[in-house]
Amino acid sequence: MEQLSKSLIEIVRRTSAEIPDDVQRAILAALENEKEGTIAESAMKIIEQNIELAKKKSQPICQDTGSILFYVDCPVGFDQMAFANTARKAVTAATEKGYLRQNSVDSLTGKNDGTNVGPGAPTFHFHQQAEDTVQVRLVLKGGGCENVGAQYSLPNIELNANRDLDGCRKVILDAVQQAQGKGCGPGILGVCIGGDRATGYDFSKTQFLRDLDDRNDNAELDGLEQDILTTANKLGIGPMGFGGQTTLLGVKVTAANRLPASFFVSVSYMCWAFRRHGATLGSEGEISEWLY
Secondary structure (H helix, E strand, O other): OHHHHHHHHHHHHHHHHOOOHHHHHHHHHHHHHOOOOOHHHHHHHHHHHHHHHHHHHOOOOOOOOOEEEEEEEEEOOOOHHHHHHHHHHHHHHHHHOOOOOOOOOOOOOOOOOOOOOEOOEOEEEEEEEOOOOEEEEEEEEOHHHHHOOEEEEOOEOOOOEOOOHHHHHHHHHHHHHHHOOOOOOOEEEEEEEEOOHHHHHHHHHHHHHOOOOOOOOOHHHHHHHHHHHHHHOOOOOOHHHOOOOOOEEEEEEEEEOOOOOOOEEEEEEEOOOOEEEEEEEOOOOOEEEEOO
16 A cells, blocks of 8 residues: 555646646647737747646646546456545645645635545546556646536527537537636536436546547547537637637547436536546556556
């Protein structure tokens, strides 16, 4: 457990301080796409400088180090309780080291005990797999981007959105329009079509585990992803809402079965500080391979 704790602390540090390569590529491409001398270009340059400085100093990219979401793929017989207990201690240690801000408060009292540990914090999603390996992915999701997530129930009369892919397109673009640069854009969307109110949001956030430059295996969803990305970047909202060509860096969509009575579209929004990393662990809990 000591080696596992060290590995989890390092995963937290890297996630908090270092943007994944796929996100870095998207941000650099967005910077090249903005017109020289515009506020949008200036905003993207500041973002680029922030990323470089955080990595160099091994300090959090953003003062809001966000909700701590662990996604663990593990074999049958894996001790989930022992892992969760070790992860909570690792989160507390990472907070003491300054890799995480003291960022989690009691919802009833507002009290902050400085550990980032409490009911629902951190959050764990365990998934059994046939392979005899353990893969740990971590997402740090800031509060500002969480505030502009949205969930729609179709049909939506105001948006003339029916229970079809075109209706999904309309409400997803409405979520982007409503955000208007809030949530520290340019953003990344994780979307789930279907499910219930709870699982829809859960599934939408798993889309943040995908590489930004991958393509959806489902042809219809792939087309929707590309269409939303292209259309959103023509809205003129731009980085931080300052105008420009880069409103979104990526769009990832999945679908889940639903009941006939319900048709939810759940939209999770991630800020430009897309903090997601992960690693495969060896038999002693050591990091054997980085996943991003």
